[in-house]
Amino acid sequence: MLIFVADADVSWEFSDLIEAIYSAPTYHLVFEGCLILFIVGLLFQHSFLPSKRRGGSGDRLSKAEEDQLIAEWQPEPLVSGDPADEALLASYQRCATSQVGRSVTYSDGRTLVNFATGNFLDFIGEARIRDRALASLRHYGVGSCGPRGFYGTMDVHLHLEEQLAKFYGCEEAVLYSYGFSTIASAIPSYAKRHDIIFADERCCFAIQQGLEASRSKIIRFAHNDTAHLEELLQRQAEHDRRDPKKARVTRKFIVVEGLYVNCGDICPLGELVKLKYKYKVRLFVEESASLGTLGATRARHLRGGRRQRAGRGSDSGWNRECSGPLRGFVVGTKYVVDHQRLSGLGYCFSASLPPMLAAAASEALTMVDEMRGERTARLKSVSDRLHQRLLAELDNLWSVEGAPMSPIKHLRLHRCTGENSLPALEAACAAAADAGLLLTVARYVAQDLGQPAQPSIRLSVNCNHSDSEIGSLLDFLKSYATGLAKKCFQQLNISRKVRPWII
Numbered sequence: 001m002l003i004f005v006a007d008a009d010v011s012w013e014f015s016d017l018i019e020a021i022y023s024a025p026t027y028h029l030v031f032e033g034c035l036i037l038f039i040v041g042l043l044f045q046h047s048f049l050p051s052k053r054r055g056g057s058g059d060r061l062s063k064a065e066e067d068q069l070i071a072e073w074q075p076e077p078l079v080s081g082d083p084a085d086e087a088l089l090a091s092y093q094r095c096a097t098s099q100v101g102r103s104v105t106y107s108d109g110r111t112l113v114n115f116a117t118g119n120f121l122d123f124i125g126e127a128r129i130r131d132r133a134l135a136s137l138r139h140y141g142v143g144s145c146g147p148r149g150f151y152g153t154m155d156v157h158l159h160l161e162e163q164l165a166k167f168y169g170c171e172e173a174v175l176y177s178y179g180f181s182t183i184a185s186a187i188p189s190y191a192k193r194h195d196i197i198f199a200d201e202r203c204c205f206a207i208q209q210g211l212e213a214s215r216s217k218i219i220r221f222a223h224n225d226t227a228h229l230e231e232l233l234q235r236q237a238e239h240d241r242r243d244p245k246k247a248r249v250t251r252k253f254i255v256v257e258g259l260y261v262n263c264g265d266i267c268p269l270g271e272l273v274k275l276k277y278k279y280k281v282r283l284f285v286e287e288s289a290s291l292g293t294l295g296a297t298r299a300r301h302l303r304g305g306r307r308q309r310a311g312r313g314s315d316s317g318w319n320r321e322c323s324g325p326l327r328g329f330v331v332g333t334k335y336v337v338d339h340q341r342l343s344g345l346g347y348c349f350s351a352s353l354p355p356m357l358a359a360a361a362s363e364a365l366t367m368v369d370e371m372r373g374e375r376t377a378r379l380k381s382v383s384d385r386l387h388q389r390l391l392a393e394l395d396n397l398w399s400v401e402g403a404p405m406s407p408i409k410h411l412r413l414h415r416c417t418g419e420n421s422l423p424a425l426e427a428a429c430a431a432a433a434d435a436g437l438l439l440t441v442a443r444y445v446a447q448d449l450g451q452p453a454q455p456s457i458r459l460s461v462n463c464n465h466s467d468s469e470i471g472s473l474l475d476f477l478k479s480y481a482t483g484l485a486k487k488c489f490q491q492l493n494i495s496r497k498v499r500p501w502i503i
Contacts, residue, residue, distance in 0.1 A: 101125045102462050104438055112433060113469050115459050116440035120293050120407045121368070121375045122464045128367065129360050136359035144352040148175075149341070152352035160362045164329050167365060172337040174330050174344070177353040180206050181346030182328030183286050188213040189343040190282070191253055198232060198281070199255040200224070202263050202453075205445050207255055207286055216253075223263070226271045229254070233279040252281040258290030262442070262453050264402025264409050266294065292368050293379060293407055379463035380405045386461060386470050393474055397481035401456070410442060410456035413481060422455045428480055429457065435476045 021029070061069070098105040101124040105111045123129060136156065146152035157175055164173035176182040187210030191197055195216040199207065202223040211218050219236075221229040240247030254276060256267045269285065276283045330340050340347060353361075368375075387404040390411075394400075402409040413420040422441065429439040442458040459473075 099125045102464055110433070110436070112436055112438035113465075113472065114438045114462070115465075115473060116438045118289065118408075118460045119462055120289075120379055120460070122462050123364050123367070126364075126367070129363050132363040133356050133360040137356045140355035142356065143354050146351060147348060148352045149348055154352075154355050154358075156355045156358040156362065157352060160358050160365070161329075163362055163365050164331055167369070168331045170331040171334045172332070174337045174340045174347060175353055175358070176328030176330070176344075176346050177350050178346060179288070179328045180209075181350065182330065183207055183284070183288075184210040184213065185344045185346035186330050186340065187211060187253075187255065187284065188215075189340060189345070191216045191251065194249075195251045195253065196236065197253045197255055198229060200257065200260075200267070202260055202265070203255065203257060204261050204286070204288070206288075207257070211255070223260075224265055224267060226268055226275065229272075230275055230279075233275060233281070237279060252279070253284060254281055255284040255286070257286045257288070259288075259294065259406060259408065261289055261408060262410075262444075264406045266290075266403045266406055289408060292376060294376070294405070375463045379407055379461065382463060382465050382470075383407045383409075383461045385467075386459075386465075386473075389470065389474055394477055394481065397485065398477060407461040409459040409461070411459060411477070412454060412456050413484065420455060424484070425455050425457050431480055432476055435472070437473055437476055 095107040096104050097107055098111075100114065100117055101119060102114055102122055103111055104114050140154065140156070144152040144154060148157070161173040161175050164175070165171060176185070183206050187197070187207070191214040193215045195214070196219060197211060197214065197216045198219050198221055199211055200223055201220045203211075219232055221232055236252065240250075254272060256272060258269065259266055267285070272283060272285075275281070328346070330337065330344075342348070383406060384404045387400065387402070387406075387409065390398065390400045390409070397414055399412045399414060400409055401412070413424060425441045429441055432439040439457055439459070442453065442456050444453055
């Protein structure tokens with residue numbers, strides 16, 4: 001705003017005003033003229049009046065007329081009524097009549113062994129967790145009805161944060177209410193424009209959204225390739241030496257997943273921690289699928305790193321897979337967590353986690369501590385046993401992606417069985433349901449900013465999957481892929497017998 005103050009002894013005459021108008025630039029006169037017309041239009045503008053009905057007096061509608069108009073109103077559909085889309089949606093409509101645990105019962109009476117949803121430690125349906133959730137529901141009600149910074153913080157939230165900090169050996173933890181927004185809020189709360197983020201090319205979609213929201217410079221390194229990452233860090237270090245003034249105000253981050261959901265691989269956390277301190281960068285580890293599933297070794301790497309130098313790293317997770325209702329959290333030093341409470345959008349502007357879910361997550365975390373890794377060890381054993389049998393019995397029919405001890409594995413059809421397409425894998429999942437197995441195809445957002453993944457069936461292992469259930473899965477995969485291979489071979493023979501006319 002500009003304020004002009006004239007002296008009291010200065011007098012203006014009408015001729016001076018006319019002369020000033022003539023000397024003013026043309027664009028200035030046009031702009032002032034438009035402003036004058038706009039102000040005049042506002043002065044003579046009438047308030048809104050309902051238009052007169054045809055043949056009426058312009059009075060307001062009666063109650064009967066309003067009800068008639070409301071009854072006759074037909075809203076436009078929110079989505080297109082394409083028959084192809086409706087058929088596609090209908091094919092995915094399944095009505096479960098039981099908990100989605102190790103097995104699922106549907107309305108048609110079928111009970112399927114669940115290899116589709118993440119219930120790694122088999123906590124869904126656990127009596128202790130259910131009873132704790134019901135007790136919290138009767139005491140606190142359903143929701144918190146407010147963000148953490150206003151009136152949404154309750155004692156169960158603070159207790160769960162203390163548990164998480166103790167579990168990871170960190171100073172503090174901050175609890176989010178929605179899993180997807182955790183890492184998508186944590187990254188842009190620290191990384192800003194002109195900062196640099198080194199991200200794994202196979203990161204999940206939630207991380208991709210956080211990278212995009214940060215507006216930082218994104219440098220992707222080859223998946224789980226620490227040599228490539230160190231090469232990129234060395235290049236950046238040389239660039240910083242040439243421009244030390246800019247390097248002092250540029251923050252650098254590494255973003256990885258503890259257990260990659262899109263491929264089932266496990267990140268080399270020990271080597272990443274070494275690079276973090278060698279090149280003085282901050283490290284984000286997204287622990288959505290690795291909390292409680294990979295043992296205490298992961299936590300020891302992070303605890304040891306933080307003892308050496310505090311304030312340089314953070315871990316986030318939204319582990320609905322292993323600890324049930326735990327939606328999202330970030331652990332780190334007090335400085336890291338306090339910054340989250342002030343600048344984490346998902347923390348500041350979202351209602352806090354319902355007390356019922358916080359109490360259930362606290363009980364699940366207590367069970368993890370009490371079991372002393374018993375279920376984790378069983379999960380690793382089942383995952384490794386399944387991995388070895390997949391390689392030994394189905395190596396010529398299916399390709400397996402994922403670490404042996406990982407509870408997430410991706411299956412893809414070999415070329416001998418035909419094209420590894422999304423429709424072929426969806427047909428395999430439909431046939432698996434007839435065989436008493438619940439499988440699912442990995443789904444990705446079309447505008448995913450990371451490396452596009454090939455279509456695959458994503459297997460999620462439960463620590464209580466029996467050998468007979470694993471055998472049923474392998475028998476189905478073998479018979480289905482063998483049938484596809486026979487059809488492909490027959491089509492190949494038919495095509496060879498047909499000889500085109502040569503003119």
